[in-house]
Structure formats: structure tokens, C-alpha cells
Amino acid sequence: EKGGYPTFMDKEIAEQPTALADTLRGHFDGTAVILDEQRLGDDELRTIDKVFVVACGSAYHSGLVAKYAIEHWTRLPVEVELASEFRYRDPVLDRDTLVVAVSQSGETADTLEAVRHARRQGAKVLAVCNTNGSQIPRESDAVLYTHAGPEIGVASTKAFLAQVAANYLVGLALAQARGTKYSDEVAREFEALCAMSAAVEETLTLMEPVRELGRELANSRAVLFLGRHVGYPVALEGALKLKELAYMHAEGFAAGELKHGPIALIEQGLPVVVVTPSPKSQPVLHSKLLSNIREVQARGARTIVIAEEGDDTVAPFADTLIELPRVPSLLQPLVATVPLQVLAAEIARAKGFDIDKPRNLAKSVTVE
Ligand code: BG6
Numbered sequence: 001e002k003g004g005y006p007t008f009m010d011k012e013i014a015e016q017p018t019a020l021a022d023t024l025r026g027h028f029d030g031t032a033v034i035l036d037e038q039r040l041g042d043d044e045l046r047t048i049d050k051v052f053v054v055a056c057g058s059a060y061h062s063g064l065v066a067k068y069a070i071e072h073w074t075r076l077p078v079e080v081e082l083a084s085e086f087r088y089r090d091p092v093l094d095r096d097t098l099v100v101a102v103s104q105s106g107e108t109a110d111t112l113e114a115v116r117h118a119r120r121q122g123a124k125v126l127a128v129c130n131t132n133g134s135q136i137p138r139e140s141d142a143v144l145y146t147h148a149g150p151e152i153g154v155a156s157t158k159a160f161l162a163q164v165a166a167n168y169l170v171g172l173a174l175a176q177a178r179g180t181k182y183s184d185e186v187a188r189e190f191e192a193l194c195a196m197s198a199a200v201e202e203t204l205t206l207m208e209p210v211r212e213l214g215r216e217l218a219n220s221r222a223v224l225f226l227g228r229h230v231g232y233p234v235a236l237e238g239a240l241k242l243k244e245l246a247y248m249h250a251e252g253f254a255a256g257e258l259k260h261g262p263i264a265l266i267e268q269g270l271p272v273v274v275v276t277p278s279p280k281s282q283p284v285l286h287s288k289l290l291s292n293i294r295e296v297q298a299r300g301a302r303t304i305v306i307a308e309e310g311d312d313t314v315a316p317f318a319d320t321l322i323e324l325p326r327v328p329s330l331l332q333p334l335v336a337t338v339p340l341q342v343l344a345a346e347i348a349r350a351k352g353f354d355i356d357k358p359r360n361l362a363k364s365v366t367v368e
Contacts, residue, residue: 007355009153009245009345016338017201019158021194022147023165028190031183033173037143040124045177048098048124052091053080054114055102056365058156058240059163062102064233065333066167072330073175073189083110084368086117093121100126100170104151104159105364106134113368115139128166130159144169153356154363155244157341160237161200161334168193168331195327196334202325203335210339213304213320214346222249223271224301225340226292228256228285231275234333238273238340244358245348255292268300273343275336276307276314281329286313293317306336 005011027034051070053063063080070078081091083101087110093099099118103111106129115125115136127140130148137143146162172189175181181189217223223242227235235252242250253262255274266272274293279286290313297303297317305318308326315321324335348355 006349007153007345009155009157009355012151012153012158013338013341013345014204015149016158016161017197017204019146019148019162020165020200020334021197022149023162024169024190024194024197025147027144027169028187030187033169033176033186033190035126035142035173036145037137040141042177044124045098045174047096048076048174048178049096051076051078051098051100051174052086052093052118053078053100053102053167054083054086054111054118056083056108056110058160058237059102059104059108059111061233061237061240062160062163062167063100064236065164065230066171068230069168069330070171070174073171073181074178075180076174076178083108083114087114093118093123095122095124097123098126098174099123100128100167101136101140102128102163102167103134103136104130104146104148104156104163106131106136107364107366108136109366109368112136112139126170128163128170130162151363154358154361155241155344161337164334165193165196192328192331196331199325199327199335200338203338206323207339207342209320210322210342211346213322214343215350217271217343218347218350220248220271222251223273224262224265225250225252225273225275226255226258226289227252227275228254228289229277229282230330230333231255231277231336234275234336234340235273237337238275238343241341241344242347244361245344245355246351246353247359248347255289258292258295263295263299266296266299266301270301271304272296272301273304273340274306276305276311277332278308278326278329279311279313280308280326290314290317306339
């Protein structure tokens with residue numbers, strides 16, 4: 001049932017183009033974004049004035065990624081919070097608050113309790129979920145299903161990419177309801193999202209250098225990940241994958257924070273993975289990342305640079321260069337996450353670990 005792949009994770013990484021296409025299919029009818037279940041009036045969506053995304057693990061990272069697009073498209077403030085933190089503080093919630101609960105399983109205890117807490121406070125809850133009929137969508141006011149199919153590997157891959165895409169759809173639905181985007185603009189953004197399936201397919205063909213790198217890094221003690229803007233949550237997700245699968249100390253940092261602490265960690269040979277934005281569409285951020293790459297390389301780090309194809313400026317400072325197809329800036333996480341998944345799986349394989357069932361982890365955590 002692994003379809004010829006050595007592990008479920010390898011199969012699920014390869015299924016990501018399909019997971020994206022299936023998640024998006026049928027959710028835009030030419031004029032409006034369509035949710036799967038909507039027990040909320042359009043007028044209720046229109047008056048939303050604040051959005052929270054609550055989730056755990058990779059699902060939380062999917063919210064961190066989508067925050068940039070949702071705020072940009074809707075002009076609504078978006079807070080992304082770990083469900084386990086959200087439910088034990090006193091978040092400011094009212095009937096005009098939308099809480100987006102993201103969960104692959106739909107059964108994660110902390111996320112479910114966050115949903116219940118939000119509803120008791122009168123907030124509206126929209127579930128982004130991969131499991132039909134699970135508890136979180138049952139208790140929500142609206143549902144958007146990710147159609148990633150069953151995910152067997154404990155560390156999330158295709159469900160994560162599908163969550164990012166679904167969160168973007170939520171952003172487009174809100175933008176349209178609020179009138180910050182007209183349907184022709186929504187149509188263009190939806191098209192761009194749909195085109196990401198082919199971009200991920202292309203990315204998968206560029207993974208040979210990543211596999212080689214994975215074998216080389218198997219004996220490293222630690223790996224750092226740096227990114228900015230949407231590349232920052234990608235760095236966090238890359239570090240999480242490495243902890244989960246390779247039991248290696250891994251940390252993701254916002255690259256702008258480098259000189260406020262993390263740079264003290266740099267020592268000879270330390271692998272540092274840098275998620276670099278497009279030099280063409282994000283020239284200012286790109287030049288800042290380029291300085292970071294040079295700073296860590298000058299201090300002896302082994303630089304692993306994930307960059308857009310044809311980015312000649314970073315190449316001289318990359319000990320390993322991993323190229324990505326050119327895509328719209330806000331959508332780059334959908335391609336940039338892929339090499340980080342492959343890297344973690346490859347290091348785990350080289351170390352002889354169980355890729356589908358990492359030690360101490362469960363696919364769905366239904367207890368606190
Ligand atoms: C963790 C899983 O325990 O739960 C992660 O190992 C997952 O892969 C997280 O991202 C959240 O799970 P869910 O089902 O709520 O998305």
C-alpha cells in the first residue's frame with residue numbers, strides 16, 4: 001500500500017501536488033469561494049473584525065504561513081496561536097471574532113478545547129480539517145476540508161501543504177465577504193494557488209541534491225534554519241521535521257533576529273539552512289537574507305541555501321544550493337517546505353530511524 005515507495009512519508013511527499021489540487025478543486029465557482037459546510041450567514045462573515053488561527057504542531061505552522069496572505073488580502077488582524085496556550089489564557093473573543101481551528105485529524109485535544117472555549121465566548125469557529133466527520137468540524141460553525149487523503153506518516157507533509165492552501169482559501173473567502181477583493185481578483189489568486197500543484201511537482205524533480213545533502217548531514221549535532229516573512233514559518237516547520245524524524249537538535253529563527261542572539265551559536269561546520277525570498281519580487285528582503293548568509297558563512301557555518309532558480313547573487317555564498325521554481329512570494333512556502341521535508345526524511349533514513357513512526361510521537365494526540 002506504499003505504492004512502491006520505501007515509506008509512507010516518501011509516498012505522501014510525492015502525493016503533495018495531488019493533495020493541493022484536490023483541496024482546491026470545486027472551491028471557487030467563478031464568482032465566489034465555497035466552503036464545505038457553512039452554518040454561518042454571509043452577513044456574519046462580513047462583520048468579522050479579528051481572526052485567530054489555533055492549532056498544534058505543523059498545523060500551527062500552516063497558520064503562521066497563512067497569516068501574511070490573510071492579513072494582506074483582508075486587512076483583518078490575524079493572530080496565530082498554539083491551541084494549548086490559547087485555551088489557558090483569556091483571549092479577547094466576541095461574536096465578531098473568527099477562530100480558524102486547523103487540524104489534520106480533527107481530534108487533537110488541545111485544538112478541540114480551544115474550539116469549545118471560543119464558542120462559549122460567542123466567537124465563530126471555522127474548522128480546516130482533513131478528516132471527515134471528526135470532532136472539531138462537528139463542533140464548528142463552518143468547515144473547509146483539506147483533501148490530502150489519509151496521512152499515515154506521523155510527521156505531517158501533504159496534510160501541511162493542504163492546510164496552507166485551505167487557510168489561503170479562508171483568506172480569500174473573508175476578503176470577498178468583506179469587499180477587500182472583488183471576484184476577479186479572487187479568481188486570479190485562486191488560479192495562482194491552483195498553479196502551485198504543478199510548481200510542487202516541479203520542485204519534487206529537483207530533490208536529488210537534497211537527498212545527497214541528507215546523507216552528508218547525518219552526523220551533524222544540530223542544524224539551524226533561517227527565514228524571513230513567509231520564509232520564517234517555513235524555517236520553523238523545517239526544524240520541527242528534523243526534530244521529529246532525525247531526533248536532531250534543530251531550531252528555526254527569524255533571520256532578522258540572528259544578531260540578537262542566535263549568531264552566537266555559529267561554529268565551524270554548523271549547517272545553516274536559509275530560506276531565501278525571490279530577488280525579483282522581494283529585493284529588499286532578499287538583500288537582507290544575502291547578508292545573513294554571508295555573516296554565517298564568514299563565521300564558519302556550512303550554508304545550505306534554498307533559493308529561486310536563477311538567483312545568481314546567492315550562489316557564491318551557498319555551500320549547497322537548492323533551487324525552487326519561481327512562484328508568487330506569498331505562495332513560496334508551498335514549494336520551499338518540500339526540500340525541508342525531504343532533508344529530514346533523508347537524514348532519518350541515513351541514521352536508520354523509523355521514518356513513519358518516530359519514537360515518542362503519536363499521529364493524533366487526543367489527551368492533553
Ligand atoms: C502532532 C503530530 O502530534 O499533532 C503532528 O505529530 C501534527 O504531525 C500535530 O501536526 C497536530 O495534529 P492535527 O491532527 O491536529 O493536525
